[in-house]
Amino acid sequence: MPAHNWSDDVDENGIKTVTEIKTNENGEKVKVTKKIQLKTQTKQVNHAVAERRKWKKFGACKGFPSGPDSESTTIGERVMLKLSLNAKDLEEPEEDPTKKLSANAKIVCRICKGDHWTTKCPFKDTYQPSNEIAAKVEAKDVKGGNKYVPPSKRGGAGDKPAGRERDDSNSIRISNLSEETTDSDVRELLRKCGPTQRVFVAKDHSTGLCKGYAFITFFSQDAAEHAIKSLNGYGFDNLILKVDWAQRDRN
Amino acid sequence: MRPILLNGHTRALTTVKYNYDGDLIFSVSKDSVPCVWYSSNGERLGTFEGHNGTVWTLDISRDSTRLLTGSADNSMILWNVNGGQQLFKWETQTAVRAVAFASGDKLALFVTDATMGQKSTIHIVEIAKDSSKQTSKILNKFVIKGSKATRALWGKLNQTIITGHDDGTVCVFDAKTGEVLKSVKEHSGPITDIQFGTTQDYFITSSKDHCAIIFEAENLSIYKKFETERPVNSAAISPIKPHLILGGGQDAMSVTTTSAKQGKFEVRFYHMVFEEEIGRVKGHFGPINTLAFHPSGKGYASGGEDGFVRVHHFDDSYFKFQFPEERE
Numbered sequence: 001m002p003a004h005n006w007s008d009d010v011d012e013n014g015i016k017t018v019t020e021i022k023t024n025e026n027g028e029k030v031k032v033t034k035k036i037q038l039k040t041q042t043k044q045v046n047h048a049v050a051e052r053r054k055w056k057k058f059g060a061c062k063g064f065p066s067g068p069d070s071e072s073t074t075i076g077e078r079v080m081l082k083l084s085l086n087a088k089d090l091e092e093p094e095e096d097p098t099k100k101l102s103a104n105a106k107i108v109c110r111i112c113k114g115d116h117w118t119t120k121c122p123f124k125d126t127y128q129p130s131n132e133i134a135a136k137v138e139a140k141d142v143k144g145g146n147k148y149v150p151p152s153k154r155g156g157a158g159d160k161p162a163g164r165e166r167d168d169s170n171s172i173r174i175s176n177l178s179e180e181t182t183d184s185d186v187r188e189l190l191r192k193c194g195p196t197q198r199v200f201v202a203k204d205h206s207t208g209l210c211k212g213y214a215f216i217t218f219f220s221q222d223a224a225e226h227a228i229k230s231l232n233g234y235g236f237d238n239l240i241l242k243v244d245w246a247q248r249d250r251n
Numbered sequence: 252m253r254p255i256l257l258n259g260h261t262r263a264l265t266t267v268k269y270n271y272d273g274d275l276i277f278s279v280s281k282d283s284v285p286c287v288w289y290s291s292n293g294e295r296l297g298t299f300e301g302h303n304g305t306v307w308t309l310d311i312s313r314d315s316t317r318l319l320t321g322s323a324d325n326s327m328i329l330w331n332v333n334g335g336q337q338l339f340k341w342e343t344q345t346a347v348r349a350v351a352f353a354s355g356d357k358l359a360l361f362v363t364d365a366t367m368g369q370k371s372t373i374h375i376v377e378i379a380k381d382s383s384k385q386t387s388k389i390l391n392k393f394v395i396k397g398s399k400a401t402r403a404l405w406g407k408l409n410q411t412i413i414t415g416h417d418d419g420t421v422c423v424f425d426a427k428t429g430e431v432l433k434s435v436k437e438h439s440g441p442i443t444d445i446q447f448g449t450t451q452d453y454f455i456t457s458s459k460d461h462c463a464i465i466f467e468a469e470n471l472s473i474y475k476k477f478e479t480e481r482p483v484n485s486a487a488i489s490p491i492k493p494h495l496i497l498g499g500g501q502d503a504m505s506v507t508t509t510s511a512k513q514g515k516f517e518v519r520f521y522h523m524v525f526e527e528e529i530g531r532v533k534g535h536f537g538p539i540n541t542l543a544f545h546p547s548g549k550g551y552a553s554g555g556e557d558g559f560v561r562v563h564h565f566d567d568s569y570f571k572f573q574f575p576e577e578r579e
Contacts, residue, residue, distance in 0.1 A: 058335040
């Protein structure tokens, strides 16, 4: 290891990156990279406090080096304390997710296409959901050979990994947002346009500041269209917003 | 703001307290090992090993050299804060529910629980300056008639003792004679916490009956009452702003059956004068058991049933906030 590690340097945002190589309990060598935000604060304290700062650790912490131990001390996620006169209004109304679903989308059984949940289908024990059968058959076909098959050509080709499927047809993209923009600012901005499914404000990983753009999915296309019309070119925080559909290839 | 999470306890927190200077945080929990932390960066300074059961309560001497802890293992221990040595141990008949140093740190009180046929009792002991000369002599003993005491504090100039009881009663005892000077029953549930305001002239009580009340310390007249929709386990008054914080949530036993959102495990900020809620801070996975304001008012610490202590340092926006009526 060189005496001076360039990665230990502090960058312009005051972020220090510390890299160390350790051996874990399984005997494997692991590289641990820690990003630390440095902030120097000078504080005047009284004599007794300064003395206590020099005390040696005792009990379960005996012999530990000075500085917080990562086992017992961690930094939590950023929490917001927004003081306001009517804090009760800030509270988001609690909604039953199943109720919401039934109001917006019709429930369709995957087995018999009836208007009930698949788990409650009377033919549950005798039939299998149609698309599941198809997927299984395809999977069997591919399994035969030993040749490498790229994921895009395997069974269920074209399927995105589970959990990443998202209908982006009602999504819009807002860009040219200021650094200080938060989720709640964007929500506030879109309150008049209609109910939103998802609000995602891109944030810098280390500083937590907005990267300048956000994606919003509405429940209805009309609301999305309305938002684009009313907010494109709208001045927000001294910047002029650019609002468009999230999908570029959209007609 | 980004809270510092202190993860030194393996079980639910029972009490968290700052020392007088605010540079240390003391925490006790149901896991029998009290801890002390630096409040500025959350570094653990040490642990105090010697108890053998839930530690219910603690108090720190004004100069932060001594620590008193009361435990369900039927003992109260006096510790040396620097080094964590046990200086003296008082053996009691039942669990110790409340401990408090008197102003001047020459006396201390502890309250024992009403179990095993024993009555809840306030004991007053002398704290020797030289701890090698410490004795277990009890100076005074006041047996509490009626419901057991859950919290106790010394009143102004050590003339009185203020107690909160399991049935919601708040009492003021004469510290010399043990006579009940005043007793009011404004809460309908057990008192969970009592903390003084900026002076010893008023204090706030929190109770399982979903309320917190600010009382005048001598006549126990009500200054303000704050109502919420869940049990309040702890309440603290800001030393610099007319704010107070309330923490609680539904009972620990029903936590697993309700979502974190329904449980209302946030710390709630109230305006002391207007009796209105002004904000809330999320974070704990379980009910908040204990709250403490930093003596400078620049932050607060909360301890929850989830075993975490969260130490918060306020952002600048907190200090700028004012009601329209407060602006000049």
